[in-house]
Amino acid sequence: MTAQIIDGKAFAAKVRGQVAEHVARLKTDHGITPGLAVVLVGEDPASQVYVRSKGKSTVESGMNSYEHKLDATTSEADLLALIDKLNNDPAVHGILVQLPLPKHLDSDLVINSIDPAKDVDGFHISNVGLLGTGQKSMVPCTPLGCLMMLRDHHGKLAGMDAVVVGRSNIVGKPMAQLLLGDSCTVTIAHSRTKDLGEVCRRADILVAAVGRPEMIPGDWVKPGATVIDVGINRIERDGKTVLVGDVDFASAATVAGAITPVPGGVGPMTIACLLANTLTACCRANGLAEPEGLTA
Numbered sequence: 001m002t003a004q005i006i007d008g009k010a011f012a013a014k015v016r017g018q019v020a021e022h023v024a025r026l027k028t029d030h031g032i033t034p035g036l037a038v039v040l041v042g043e044d045p046a047s048q049v050y051v052r053s054k055g056k057s058t059v060e061s062g063m064n065s066y067e068h069k070l071d072a073t074t075s076e077a078d079l080l081a082l083i084d085k086l087n088n089d090p091a092v093h094g095i096l097v098q099l100p101l102p103k104h105l106d107s108d109l110v111i112n113s114i115d116p117a118k119d120v121d122g123f124h125i126s127n128v129g130l131l132g133t134g135q136k137s138m139v140p141c142t143p144l145g146c147l148m149m150l151r152d153h154h155g156k157l158a159g160m161d162a163v164v165v166g167r168s169n170i171v172g173k174p175m176a177q178l179l180l181g182d183s184c185t186v187t188i189a190h191s192r193t194k195d196l197g198e199v200c201r202r203a204d205i206l207v208a209a210v211g212r213p214e215m216i217p218g219d220w221v222k223p224g225a226t227v228i229d230v231g232i233n234r235i236e237r238d239g240k241t242v243l244v245g246d247v248d249f250a251s252a253a254t255v256a257g258a259i260t261p262v263p264g265g266v267g268p269m270t271i272a273c274l275l276a277n278t279l280t281a282c283c284r285a286n287g288l289a290e291p292e293g294l295t296a
């Protein structure tokens with residue numbers, strides 16, 4: 001069997017187009033322009049690329065982008081003061097602090113200082129609690145993107161066996177909550193799970209988010225399963241740096257029914273969902289109906 005490739009790049013372009021249409025309507029009907037503030041501390045090269053891409057996509061969708069680039073030595077007090085200013089700025093509907101932060105800064109403290117209504121990353125403890133209890137929240141972008149692709153591919157997910165490999169706060173745990181919300185039977189597995197291959201082979205939906213290059217081989221995949229690969233790992237191969245996922249794509253694609261590639265799968269959906277979340281936050285702030293199909 002050769003798996004269908006789930007094209008995240010094309011799907012993300014579609015989502016970005018839907019966001020842009022909503023933004024245009026918000027402007028003409030209500031005179032409102034959503035605004036996203038992105039805060040980058042330090043010069044991590046990958047983070048710089050992601051932040052640049054976020055700013056560009058925000059402007060392309062018709063929203064206002066506010067970039068705050070701070071020195072790597074910025075104190076916690078100064079960062080918290082900036083977040084407080086953004087929390088109180090009515091032109092800013094979404095706030096995102098790019099991770100990872102430099103080691104001297106307490107990420108939990110920083111994230112939890114963001115107004116939960118503007119927390120477009122969905123990392124604030126209030127949003128984590130709301131998602132966990134099935135209430136309206138801001139949903140982390142990467143798992144939201146995975147959910148959108150799964151719903152698009154399968155329609156309803158109810159009753160499917162889903163295995164999420166990885167238990168991070170950013171992907172694994174919220175992904176499991178979202179799948180549970182769609183009535184899947186969910187297992188969260190991780191590097192210390194016994195008989196991990198056996199557990200993975202039960203999955204109709206297998207989400208790999210462990211951060212280990214090509215850790216999941218094709219013989220861990222149930223024939224016909226849908227494989228969502230969240231991993232973005234840079235490795236050396238044949239003298240070149242290449243990007244690979246957490247799944248061994250070549251072997252998994254011969255067994256799976258559908259699979260996301262790396263690059264071009266889950267990654268592009270992260271930024272598309274950030275735009276969708278910013279739009280959602282803006283609609284909520286103004287008491288307007290939320291954009292359909294762009295939330296969990």
Ligand SMILES: Nc1nc2c(c(=O)[nH]1)N[C@@H](CN(C=O)c1ccc(C(=O)N[C@@H](CCC(=O)O)C(=O)O)cc1)CN2
Pocket residue numbers: 050096097098099100121141142232243262263264265266267268269270271
């Ligand atoms: N505050 C946050 N920090 C981080 C997040 C996040 O969601 N919020 N996620 C990641 C980085 N990230 C966005 O910030 C991100 C990662 C990857 C991609 C992407 O499109 N990847 C491409 C490959 C790009 C490449 O060549 O490197 C793909 O998979 O096709 C977008 C956004 C950590 N920090």
